[in-house]
Amino acid sequence: MSHAHESNTKRIYVVLAILTIITTVEVALGIVKPAALHLHGVGTSWLNWIFIILTLVKAYYIAWAFMHLEGEKTWFRRAIVWTAVFLISYLLFIILFEGDYLNNTLAPLVKW
Amino acid sequence: MEANIAVNSDNKETWSGGTAKPFGASYGKMMMWFFIVSDALTFSGFLAAYGLTRFKFIDSWPIADEVFTHFPGLHGVHAPMYYVALMTFILIVSSVTMVLAVDAGHKMQQKKVAWYMFATIIFGIIFVGSQAWEWKNFIGGSYGAVKTTDNQILQFVKDGHQIALADFVHTERQDERVQHVRQNGLWFEDEPTVANYSVAQVQEAFKQDPSLQIRIQKLNPETKQKVVLSREESLVKLLTAKQVVEGANLHVNEYGNPIFADFFFFITGFHGFHVFSGIIINIIIFFNVVLGTYEKRGHYEMVEKVGLYWHFVDLVWVFVFTFFYLV
Structure with a gap:
């Protein structure tokens, strides 16, 4: 409530524009699927990397502007963001490696 | 009791004494944030499980823009992604009206808060409705396929494009199989929906048209298309082939791996339930x-708190x- 009387209307509309543009770009890329991005890449395709990075950018704007994390006390924000980011990264690291292992082990056994 | 009151009128809002609020946040807002962190971990668990399964079947996973291709009013038109893009936009707009309500609340403009809350509720309802429509199309399916004895899904292709069973199976059904309904049962029994076509019928029609081919679940890593x-x-x-599959349920679906549909139903369902609860809470507020x-x-701190949940x-x-x- 420390920002009780200032209006953020302009910022809100700027963020709406940013989120709309990012979503449009994502959908356009998803429909066109340029071969250079879709069929090449490190780890996964470049297209997938673009999608994941754009998603994180969108998440940043929603959390910082709409959920107003940018106006909270620094350590309150960190208590929320660092906790979530650390735990989710750890979970993904373990589980996705396991998935890759399962594929390496089981895929050769499937007869198509 | 004091825990339920964000700011008391007698200025004893500081949790239980003292003068400074920890982190400058009220009790209610802080707990809403901690709930959101834990809920975020729940969703991460689901999405990570989806990731594990997808990595496990990375060489045969269904291609999303071949699955979600419908748009209201455009029958038979291949429109991948447009509808879900629209849904995404609707949800983003509802987030904007929510944050505008919070903003108006800071300025104590009761009428504006009410109108923005109303708009948020309407957009939320539109989103849930869209999700229901998406589910309807997914469950109903669009092409139909057959399942083999080793549980693979075979789809049909003509001139490089997938073709629906209805477009090439024209012969009469020979096995006289009809849906068993309760009123014909000796006991109070019925059965799952019987497919429109029998396996023999599909095999016969396939033999007659030499331009038809079969597409299997396996992906070609060079082109990222199905083989x-x-x-x-x-x-x-x-x-x-042992079973004709039309649409999707938890056991089998025409798009490929059964677990693809399971995760789709579970994760979008769990998210849809969150949207639904959000709408109810928004209506109360x-x-x-x-x-x-x-x-x-x-x-208007309550508006701010439900706003956090909605975002x-x-x-x-x-x-x-x-x-x-x-x-």
Whole structure:
């Protein structure tokens, strides 16, 4: 409530524009699927990397502007963001490696 | 009791004594944030499980823009992604009206808060409705396929494009199989929906049209497209068919791996349930705004708190959208 009387209307509309543009770009890329991005890449395709990075950018704007994390006390924000980011990264690291292992082990056994 | 009151009118709002609020946040807002962190971990668990399964079947996972291709009013038009893009936009707009309501609350503009809350509720309802429509199309299916004895899904291709069973199976059904309904049962029994076509019927129609081919679940890593068998291979492969599959349920679906549909139903369902609860909570807060509860209380922090929850639902959708439809 420390920002009780200032209006953020302009910022809100700027963020709406940013989120709309990012979503449009994502959908356009998803429909066109340029071969250079879709069929090449490190780890996964470049297209997938673009999608994941754009998603994180969108998440940043929603959390910082709409959920107003940018106006909270620094350590309150960190208590929320660092906790979530650390735990989710750890979970993904373990589980996705396991998935890759399962594929390496089981895929050769499937007869198509 | 004091825990339920964000800011007391006698200025004893500091949790239970003292003068400074920890982190400058009220008890209610802080707990809403901690709930959101734990809920975010729940969703991460689901999406990570989806990731594990997808990595496990990375060489045969269904291609999303071949699955979600419908748009209201455009029958038979291949429109991948447009509808879900629209849904995403609707949810983002509802987040904007929510944050505008919070903003108006800071300025104590009761009427504006009420109108923005109302708009948020309407957009939320539109989103849930859209999700129901998406489910309807997914469950109903669009092409139909057959399942083999080793549980693979075979789809049908003509001139490089997938073709629906209805477009090439024209012969009469020979096995006289009809749906068993309760009123004909000796006991109170019925059975799952019987497919429109029998396996023999599909095999016969396939033999008659030499331009038809079969597409299997396996992906070609070079082109990232499903492998299409030659005509000869197709004829041999089709002999192993044991079930005609139309649409999707938890056991089998025409798009490929059964677990793809399971995760789709579970994760979008869990998210949809969050949206639904958000709408209910928003309606309650909307009535409180209209009745002037927060005007009397002197601040609109409750609007801010439900706003946090609503934005979180939007945040989750951003990830669901990416990992189900784009990646």
